[in-house]
Amino acid sequence: MIKTLCLIGVGMIGGSLARSLRLSRWCQSIVGIDVSSKAIDEAIALGVIDEGYTTIDQYRHIPDVVVIAVPVMKVHVIFEQIKHWMDQCDAITDVCSTKQSIINDYKNVFPDKGASCFVPGHPIAGRERSGIAAALDDLYQNRRVILTPMENTRQQSLQLISEMWQQAGAHVELLSAEKHDRILAATSHLPHALAFSLVHCLSTQSHTDEIFRYAAGGFADFTRIASSDPTVWREICLANSHELLEALAHFDTSLQKLRDCLAAGDGDALQTIFSEAKDARDRYTDS
Amino acid sequence: MIKTLCLIGVGMIGGSLARSLRLSRWCQSIVGIDVSSKAIDEAIALGVIDEGYTTIDQYRHIPDVVVIAVPVMKVHVIFEQIKHWMDQCDAITDVCSTKQSIINDYKNVFPDKGASCFVPGHPIAGRERSGIAAALDDLYQNRRVILTPMENTRQQSLQLISEMWQQAGAHVELLSAEKHDRILAATSHLPHALAFSLVHCLSTQSHTDEIFRYAAGGFADFTRIASSDPTVWREICLANSHELLEALAHFDTSLQKLRDCLAAGDGDALQTIFSEAKDARDRYTDS
Numbered sequence: 302m303i304k305t306l307c308l309i310g311v312g313m314i315g316g317s318l319a320r321s322l323r324l325s326r327w328c329q330s331i332v333g334i335d336v337s338s339k340a341i342d343e344a345i346a347l348g349v350i351d352e353g354y355t356t357i358d359q360y361r362h363i364p365d366v367v368v369i370a371v372p373v374m375k376v377h378v379i380f381e382q383i384k385h386w387m388d389q390c391d392a393i394t395d396v397c398s399t400k401q402s403i404i405n406d407y408k409n410v411f412p413d414k415g416a417s418c419f420v421p422g423h424p425i426a427g428r429e430r431s432g433i434a435a436a437l438d439d440l441y442q443n444r445r446v447i448l449t450p451m452e453n454t455r456q457q458s459l460q461l462i463s464e465m466w467q468q469a470g471a472h473v474e475l476l477s478a479e480k481h482d483r484i485l486a487a488t489s490h491l492p493h494a495l496a497f498s499l500v501h502c503l504s505t506q507s508h509t510d511e512i513f514r515y516a517a518g519g520f521a522d523f524t525r526i527a528s529s530d531p532t533v534w535r536e537i538c539l540a541n542s543h544e545l546l547e548a549l550a551h552f553d554t555s556l557q558k559l560r561d562c563l564a565a566g567d568g569d570a571l572q573t574i575f576s577e578a579k580d581a582r583d584r585y586t587d588s
Numbered sequence: 589m590i591k592t593l594c595l596i597g598v599g600m601i602g603g604s605l606a607r608s609l610r611l612s613r614w615c616q617s618i619v620g621i622d623v624s625s626k627a628i629d630e631a632i633a634l635g636v637i638d639e640g641y642t643t644i645d646q647y648r649h650i651p652d653v654v655v656i657a658v659p660v661m662k663v664h665v666i667f668e669q670i671k672h673w674m675d676q677c678d679a680i681t682d683v684c685s686t687k688q689s690i691i692n693d694y695k696n697v698f699p700d701k702g703a704s705c706f707v708p709g710h711p712i713a714g715r716e717r718s719g720i721a722a723a724l725d726d727l728y729q730n731r732r733v734i735l736t737p738m739e740n741t742r743q744q745s746l747q748l749i750s751e752m753w754q755q756a757g758a759h760v761e762l763l764s765a766e767k768h769d770r771i772l773a774a775t776s777h778l779p780h781a782l783a784f785s786l787v788h789c790l791s792t793q794s795h796t797d798e799i800f801r802y803a804a805g806g807f808a809d810f811t812r813i814a815s816s817d818p819t820v821w822r823e824i825c826l827a828n829s830h831e832l833l834e835a836l837a838h839f840d841t842s843l844q845k846l847r848d849c850l851a852a853g854d855g856d857a858l859q860t861i862f863s864e865a866k867d868a869r870d871r872y873t874d875s
Contacts, residue, residue, distance in 0.1 A: 504868030513872035531862035555789035575818035581791030585800035
């Protein structure tokens with residue numbers, strides 16, 4: 302249990318964490334910081350935070366734990382703004398979908414290699430809807446959270462952030478930032494890129510209205526992630542562009558193989574691809 | 589209301605139609621034909637059909653309406669086997685996902701251009717699960733069914749099949765077979781090809797276990813259609829390979845644009861693609 306949690310970025314991801322920690326009574330009070338006063342007002346009205354400010358310097362105390370829940374590209378600015386907290390907080394973490402870029406941002410602002418309270422983190426959970434009103438009590442229940450501690454991350458800080466996520470119902474796992482970024486490029490960033498690309502491709506064709514008119518449930522499922530926040534995803538894709546381009550190149554090879562099968566009318570080869578894919582999905586995924 | 593409906597192919601798609609028609613009491617009896625005696629037994633036990641046979645010639649009567657619900661590539665064999673019904677039934681239809689290939693199959697077996705009771709059809713609904721046990725009463729409720737009548741399709745037959753689908757709760761629309769195939773290539777066949785390709789691509793990488801371990805809900809949604817029946821989809825893709833290859837070429841151009849943006853770090857162009865995609869999806873899709 303801690304005294305004060307400071308949530309920087311009062312949106313769906315951070316708000317869901319705050320909601321679950323409030324339920325588990327892990328923190329006595331939650332202060333929210335967000336450039337949007339509307340988000341602050343809404344979060345207070347919803348009971349997600351106790352108090353809120355639109356700039357960090359309006360908050361005059363030192364929180365025990367800080368959760369940075371802003372889009373990837375804004376994290377480095379936040380690091381600058383909370384420089385004075387870094388030696389005084391018990392732990393500072395983030396929730397961004399890329400980890401190497403965040404660690405690079407950290408190192409640019411804090412080149413000192415002494416022990417650090419910063420614990421890079423990423424909850425593997427989300428919704429297409431954004432904003433504090435979309436925050437859920439149980440978003441992290443039974444979901445995985447990956448922490449990618451730096452060499453100089455303090456053990457106590459790592460333990461505290463692990464405890465926080467466990468209180469939110471999540472399973473905490475540790476990975477290197479490199480591995481995290483490679484895996485997430487494959488399972489998250491690549492599918493988002495494909496879904497955005499597909500819908501964009503179809504929406505720029507001459508018979509778009511008819512195309513979407515006859516789309517069935519499979520299409521709605523397949524393209525659901527293309528309703529995600531474009532700014533958030535632009536930033537994630539740019540921040541992890543190297544790994545994403547690698548994943549796209551892998552995918553391109555697979556797709557070319559499928560096109561070759563189609564062009565050659567090679568049903569056996571096509572069936573092999575489809576069967577192996579179905580087997581893998583059925584083995585690993587339960588929905 | 590008709591007397592006898594003959595369902596050739598007693599699986600999820602045909603079985604769902606039979607279930608809904610039984611509820612609406614549109615036909616007095618339903619006879620099922622399936623090569624699998626297990627499927628027949630199960631369908632009788634579930635009350636989906638009244639009687640069933642493993643070959644068409646075991647059924648000694650002439651049904652009023654015939655629904656061919658077998659995989660695309662098997663339809664031409666069925667046409668051969670029901671040649672003697674073609675002049676005596678009120679209407680014969682199919683439920684296949686490609687329409688030009690089915691019409692070609694029809695024309696090969698019935699080169700006579702006189703009036704025909706055959707009404708090519710395609711319900712835009714489905715599930716990843718297959719088999720008669722996966723059939724649902726309400727699969728077609730409020731879903732679209734596309735009928736693509738041939739030049740020589742009888743008006744009465746078209747009306748009867750329209751009535752059948754309306755009884756199943758569906759909205760019937762007419763399209764040319766060419767247009768149907770082009771649209772479905774974009775909204776159904778292409779997404780399936782991409783989903784199968786993506787899962788296959790990830791399942792053949794060295795760290796497959798870890799990739800799938802950290803996959804979240806978005807990935808499950810995106811790849812759900814890759815759990816579809818590989819044989820069915822092999823046949824659909826081959827039967828509509830020309831349109832699918834065209835759709836893949838379009839998609840490839842879109843994907844290459846996205847890769848160029850990523851490689852150049854062009855966030856504005858990336859955001860334009862993502863925003864336009866999100867807008868299109870949110871405009872056309874409600875889930």
